[in-house]
Amino acid sequence: MSSEADRVDTAFETILLERDPADRVATITLNRPERLNAFDRTMCEEMVRAWQLVKADDSVNAVVLRAAGDRAFNAGLDITKPYGQPDSVWHHEDPGEALSPKWQKMWKPVVCAVQGMCTAGGFYFVNEADVVICSSEATFFDSHVSTGLVSALEPIGLRRRIGLGETLRIALMGNDERVCAETALRIGLVSEVVAPEQLWPRAHRLAAAIAAKPAAATQGTVKAIWESLDRPYRAALDQGLIYTRLGNPLGKAELAAHADERRARPEPWIR
CATH class of the missing domain: 1.10.12 (Lyase 2-enoyl-coa Hydratase; Chain  A, domain 2)
Structure with missing residues (x-):
């Protein structure tokens, strides 16, 4: 069996990609805990590359998507630096297209494991996963309207998971209301809540069980x-x-x- 170092792709700055043929599961870890795993253009470009690598790897049948650190799964776009949009508004890009396995036509099942905060653009990851679980201390909210921004792209994807009413409540309440793990389970945002120390092992077991199927x-x-x-x-x-x-x-x-x-x-x- 290969060593841990052999299984980790070191060609990334903002994420980790591990592949182990033994259980046919790849693991992508968002790895900017000092920035609450917020995504920048580098992470978006690296996620495109990771999805394409996983897609082309016949030794991988399922994927775990998780995030480093305890404070947040993902805080959305990193607003401390410019994303780098084209000058013309008609050519602006939706970062969600880069973060999404489905936009990349990567149809291998994705199990998403959420801990800490998931806000704003963090929903891009949740919206496009196939199975979503979270730890008992996870919270979900959409900060856009509280900062004067229209909340549009992420709620459109979220509505397909939890319906119109719950999506509008999350989008319009902004920072004034956080969806706890129990509520997330009740409204169907996640399918399971586990203790924090069990989050990564449970996500891996789910992905391995799926990967064992044809x-x-x-x-x-x-x-x-x-x-x-x-x-x-x-x-x-x-x-x-x-x-x-x-x-x-x-x-x-x-x-x-x-x-x-x-x-x-x-x-x-x-x-």
Whole structure:
């Protein structure tokens, strides 16, 4: 088995990328705890590269997205430095496109583990994850309107997770109300709350359980469900049917190949 150093990609400044073929899980860690893991242009560019590396790595079937430090998962855009938008407002970029696995057409399942604060642009990560869990001390809020900014992009993604009413409450309350872990669970923002020390191990166990399934089945499932959100109901069903026709034979073939591998392994000698 490779060493820990061998599994960590050191070519990044603002994130860590670890890949271990043993459990077929890649782990991306936001690594700016001194800035509450806020993203800047460097992190956005590195996230694009990380998603593409994970997408192309056939040894990876699922991803854990987490953040370093105890205070925050992500505080949104780092406002202490310019992001570097083009002069023309018509050419301005949405940082969420870089942070999103779905914009990068990366359909491997993503388990997001949230601790501490998640605010403003931090919702970009939560909105585009497939499974979201949090620690018991996590809090969620959207600071935009409290600073005089229109809250638009992140709530649009959030509405697809928790519905219109809860999204509007979060967006309009700004800094005056923080969604605690229990409320996040109740409204469907997260699917599980765990003790802080259990957050990373639990996220890894979930991702490993998903990664053990045939990749053709899990990636096809992610692609079909997410793409359905942008289609009318009947059109989504028609598209999903195509994906079952394409993916089911591949997934069954993967299962059969794994069964053949297990049968080919010599049984341990039992005395």
